[in-house]
Amino acid sequence: MGIEMNPSQQPPLPLKPRHKSKSQIRCRHCNELYFDDNNPRGACEYAPDIVRSCINKITCIGCAQCICYHCAADAEGDFAQHPCDCTDDENCTKRWCCLTFLSIFVPCLWLYPPLKICHWCGVKCGACGGRHTILEAWVNNDFPRYFSVEM
Numbered sequence: 031m032g033i034e035m036n037p038s039q040q041p042p043l044p045l046k047p048r049h050k051s052k053s054q055i056r057c058r059h060c061n062e063l064y065f066d067d068n069n070p071r072g073a074c075e076y077a078p079d080i081v082r083s084c085i086n087k088i089t090c091i092g093c094a095q096c097i098c099y100h101c102a103a104d105a106e107g108d109f110a111q112h113p114c115d116c117t118d119d120e121n122c123t124k125r126w127c128c129l130t131f132l133s134i135f136v137p138c139l140w141l142y143p144p145l146k147i148c149h150w151c152g153v154k155c156g157a158c159g160g161r162h163t164i165l166e167a168w169v170n171n172d173f174p175r176y177f178s179v180e181m
């Protein structure tokens with residue numbers, strides 16, 4: 031009364047322990063790794079944020095970004111994603127001159143700094159801001175690791 035082993039039947043693979051909260055997940059928006067239990071609002075800069083997009087539309091900041099791209103981009107074509115950020119580079123002065131000039135014709139740009147401060151406060155309070163979102167390919171963590179090749 032021996033145990034019959036079917037050669038085509040492989041013993042079940044040991045289940046690997048899952049530590050969902052401890053494993054890092056890649057974000058679809060910023061492509062960075064994050065922990066599922068450490069994903070507050072405002073964690074992801076590139077995630078869709080309805081408040082931020084409203085501010086951008088109201089203040090016509092896209093117009094300023096466009097001007098910054100044309101006036102203050104460096105030799106490689108890099109330019110400040112946030113036109114109102116103050117960095118140490120030489121383009122900062124140029125950018126602010128462009129913004130000041132532009133704000134004469136687009137006065138709604140003046141609303142950007144106060145609204146941006148409100149948004150920043152909202153993010154700090156956890157009221158607004160985008161969260162990291164799991165990259166679809168990583169949702170199913172059970173990638174086939176073993177392939178059975180039938181000859």
Ligand SMILES: [Zn+2]
Nearest residue numbers: 057060074162
């Ligand atoms: Zn992200």
